[in-house]
Amino acid sequence: MALTIGLTGGIASGKSTVTKMIRELGIPVIDADQIARDVVKVGEEAYKQIIQTFGQNILQENGEIDRAKLGAIVFHNEQERKKLNAIVHPAVRRRMLAEKEAYVQKGAKTVVLDIPLLFESELTHLIDKIIVVYVDDDVQLERLMKRNGFSKEEALARIRAQMPLREKVKKADAVIDNNGTIEETKQQLLQIFKRWNAL
Numbered sequence: 539m540a541l542t543i544g545l546t547g548g549i550a551s552g553k554s555t556v557t558k559m560i561r562e563l564g565i566p567v568i569d570a571d572q573i574a575r576d577v578v579k580v581g582e583e584a585y586k587q588i589i590q591t592f593g594q595n596i597l598q599e600n601g602e603i604d605r606a607k608l609g610a611i612v613f614h615n616e617q618e619r620k621k622l623n624a625i626v627h628p629a630v631r632r633r634m635l636a637e638k639e640a641y642v643q644k645g646a647k648t649v650v651l652d653i654p655l656l657f658e659s660e661l662t663h664l665i666d667k668i669i670v671v672y673v674d675d676d677v678q679l680e681r682l683m684k685r686n687g688f689s690k691e692e693a694l695a696r697i698r699a700q701m702p703l704r705e706k707v708k709k710a711d712a713v714i715d716n717n718g719t720i721e722e723t724k725q726q727l728l729q730i731f732k733r734w735n736a737l
Contacts, residue, residue, distance in 0.1 A: 540642045541736050542649055542664065546656035547671035548703045549696050550682035552716035552723065556671050557652050559724055563737065566641045568634050570653040577629040578603055584629040591621055627659060635664070648736040657701055657709060667734055669727075670710035672703050673717050 545560070545567075547553035557567050577584045580601050588596070588603060596607045612619040638649050653661055662668065673681070675697075682693040707713050712730045716723050731737045 540638075540646055540649055541734060542638065542651060542666045543734075543736065544656050544662065544665035544668045545650050545652045545671070546654060546668065546706060547716075548673075548678060548700050548706070549654075550678050550685060551671045551673045551703060552681075553652070553654065553671045555716070555720065556669075556714060556723065556727060557650075559727055560650050563731070565648050565650055565731075565736070566646050567650045567652050568637045568641075570630060570634060570651065570655075573630050573633045573637075574626060577626065577633055582629070584625050587625045588622065591625065592618075623659075631661065631664070648731075655700070657706060662709075667711040668709065669712045669714060669730060670703070670706045671714045671716050672707055673715075675703075677717055678703070 545553060545556065547556075557569070560567050576582070578588060579585060585603065588608070592608060592611060596604055596611070598604045608622070612622050634651060638651070641649050651661075651665065653659065656662060656665070656668065678697060679690070679693055682688060682696065683690065686693070688696070712733075714723055714726045714730070728737075
């Protein structure tokens with residue numbers, strides 16, 4: 539039975555860095571955000587359902603979903619957001635499980651599911667072990683402002699839209715403290731994988 543590890547964190551906590559390290563170890567990573575973009579492409583089942591639900595007005599001229607228009611509808615309206623999630627989340631879940639199964643068939647001993655909103659989307663039942671990539675609040679804020687050119691207010695709004703990292707840490711099986719150097723982060727990752735016999 540393959541070990542399924544859920545990797546999560548917060549915005550600008552350094553999860554992408556850890557994902558890259560995992561791939562370099564030769565362990566397959568399934569990216570939930572990428573799948574979420576794929577399942578709403580033109581012609582996909584979720585794409586059709588979104589248009590039925592939200593209308594043709596959310597489309598760009600080339601027929602693709604205009605993420606900004608759809609975002610404007612769902613960002614400030616919880617009912618509309620729930621409708622969107624009810625379409626997208628099951629499609630993402632099915633695709634992730636199918637990809638995981640394909641890796642297992644090819645003999646993968648460990649598969650990592652990279653799911654930024656693992657707890658918020660209540661997907662922990664898909665996972666055997668959970669790693670949270672953690673940074674201190676001030677480091678997270680500084681990195682996000684620098685990376686995206688946000689003002690302090692804009693960055694804080696994005697951070698507050700997610701479950702606090704400290705809450706995620708409490709629910710994790712292992713935590714990577716990403717406040718230090720890249721090398722320190724890598725050592726923590728390797729120790730966790732060795733402990734879980736995941737390599």
